[in-house]
Amino acid sequence: MTTHIYLVGLKGSGKSTIAKLLGEQLRVDVIDGDEITNRLLDARGYESIGKVTSPVSERGMGEKGWPIMGQAETDGVEIICGDYKDKPLIWAPGGGTVAHDYVELRNINVELLKAWGKGFYLVPDPDDRTHCIVELASRVYEDNEIALKSGNMANYRHPISPEAKKITGSKLRAQEVDMEIHWDKRHELYRVAAEITIPTRDKTPEQIAEEIMRAA
Numbered sequence: 336m337t338t339h340i341y342l343v344g345l346k347g348s349g350k351s352t353i354a355k356l357l358g359e360q361l362r363v364d365v366i367d368g369d370e371i372t373n374r375l376l377d378a379r380g381y382e383s384i385g386k387v388t389s390p391v392s393e394r395g396m397g398e399k400g401w402p403i404m405g406q407a408e409t410d411g412v413e414i415i416c417g418d419y420k421d422k423p424l425i426w427a428p429g430g431g432t433v434a435h436d437y438v439e440l441r442n443i444n445v446e447l448l449k450a451w452g453k454g455f456y457l458v459p460d461p462d463d464r465t466h467c468i469v470e471l472a473s474r475v476y477e478d479n480e481i482a483l484k485s486g487n488m489a490n491y492r493h494p495i496s497p498e499a500k501k502i503t504g505s506k507l508r509a510q511e512v513d514m515e516i517h518w519d520k521r522h523e524l525y526r527v528a529a530e531i532t533i534p535t536r537d538k539t540p541e542q543i544a545e546e547i548m549r550a551a
């Protein structure tokens with residue numbers, strides 16, 4: 336079994352939960368989300384992911400921030416693949432790492448990840464678009480409500496697409512629209528980036544982790 340495992344998938348797919356569980360069961364390091372990318376952006380004088388592309392944030396760059404963020408993601412992938420070349424790691428890269436709009440950079444990321452370890456795409460049902468959109472959007476909405484009530488806004492995930500941002504009457508519907516757009520853009524890219532697709536519908540986190548360990 337390889338102990339170089341990376342997880343990809345849309346927001347709400349359970350990457351963070353499963354990565355943590357795998358790390359605990361295999362007793363290896365875990366890197367979650369955009370941690371390294373955010374450190375690189377900060378060191379370069381930019382806002383974190385999500386804010387670097389903001390036109391109103393203090394250090395936001397608007398549309399000019401997208402290639403800056405893309406380059407930081409690729410630099411982060413190179414650093415982690417190098418630092419953990421001979422050390423075990425469970426890694427859940429940010430959702431855009433292998434699926435953003437900068438084809439050259441995302442292809443570099445996929446090539447580096449595949450050479451480094453074995454990838455798993457977490458998705459409720461890879462053949463049921465409607466179910467996936469409804470389920471994932473609902474998870475994000477529920478997580479956001481928990482973040483609002485607890486005051487932990489670091490865990491709040493805003494809709495990214497312009498179409499979803501225009502929806503003001505329903506936060507859940509905004510998340511569904513956002514998920515529709517991301518599914519259509521990213522579903523096949525995640526399939527390509529990962530060696531194995533793991534359908535997660537009606538499975539517990541423990542069952543998903545066990546399936547990954549068997550396949551790794």
